[in-house]
Amino acid sequence: MKKKLNSIAGVTLIEILIGILISTIMMGAMFTSYTAVNNTYRQVTDKAKISQAGRDIVGMIVRDIRMAGFKYFNDNIKTNDKHAPIIITKSTNFRTECDKIEIVYGDVNYKKTGTPKYTYERFKITYECKQSTVPNKLANPLPNGNFPPIEAFAIYKSKVKWNSSANDWWDHTLDNDSRTYEDELIVDYIQDLIFNAIDDKGLLISPPPTPTNAKKDYLYKIKTVDIALNVRSTKEFFRKKDTRKFYGLGDTTRDGTGSNTKAKNDKFLRETIVVSAHARNLGLQWKIKTKKVLL
Numbered sequence: 226m227k228k229k230l231n232s233i234a235g236v237t238l239i240e241i242l243i244g245i246l247i248s249t250i251m252m253g254a255m256f257t258s259y260t261a262v263n264n265t266y267r268q269v270t271d272k273a274k275i276s277q278a279g280r281d282i283v284g285m286i287v288r289d290i291r292m293a294g295f296k297y298f299n300d301n302i303k304t305n306d307k308h309a310p311i312i313i314t315k316s317t318n319f320r321t322e323c324d325k326i327e328i329v330y331g332d333v334n335y336k337k338t339g340t341p342k343y344t345y346e347r348f349k350i351t352y353e354c355k356q357s358t359v360p361n362k363l364a365n366p367l368p369n370g371n372f373p374p375i376e377a378f379a380i381y382k383s384k385v386k387w388n389s390s391a392n393d394w395w396d397h398t399l400d401n402d403s404r405t406y407e408d409e410l411i412v413d414y415i416q417d418l419i420f421n422a423i424d425d426k427g428l429l430i431s432p433p434p435t436p437t438n439a440k441k442d443y444l445y446k447i448k449t450v451d452i453a454l455n456v457r458s459t460k461e462f463f464r465k466k467d468t469r470k471f472y473g474l475g476d477t478t479r480d481g482t483g484s485n486t487k488a489k490n491d492k493f494l495r496e497t498i499v500v501s502a503h504a505r506n507l508g509l510q511w512k513i514k515t516k517k518v519l520l
Contacts, residue, residue, distance in 0.1 A: 286352055311504060312435055330506075346387065385397055449504060469488065
């Protein structure tokens, strides 16, 4: 029995320690690899979320701009200056406000019973930015204990209906129409929103035309609207704080320094989405009006 026990091979304390050391090194390497992969995955998903949020809101705005100036052939609503198809209000300081756009188009309400079966309508859609109400928990609390809002905007959308009797736009709370609304939050964490009106020659219309300014003759000559939307990540993206630039559409009055380049010193990721929306109904209306005048 003693001889059998002496023949059993054992493990010394040094061998155990070496095994533990090797296991620790392997686990450390695996943890480091996992952390790197996880951080990369988080950054990719965060960037995808920003891009998706930006594309969704831009797609919505583009669809509405394409409807600007549309009306049915037999539309009997009298048109006046309040029906300008696209009105762009430019921001004078991107730190406190964004551009605003108002879009007017016609529609028809079909009734299965009663007369008349068709009722022509006019709607106005507005996109504008307001200060975000998301609390900035990275900042110091205010004296009342609440956190100040983040340095970003939120985009709100409104839709109102034309009141022919009053010759003005309805207050959506009084029109008894479930299709209208006011200041509906569309998306948050917006850094900037820019609209530029472009004519049929591809030139910038500056200032954007309104019924009362020097460019009023261009109201129906807007061919496209260039849109630039800058979206910010909801969480800190980069490891280190640094001054990172982001860009607009070359608007020289944007930040008061004659440059379309803006910068923020923080850890957040910002992405600018730029698209051109074709205002297909405006060019058509202008050509029809021109032909009528010539005839």
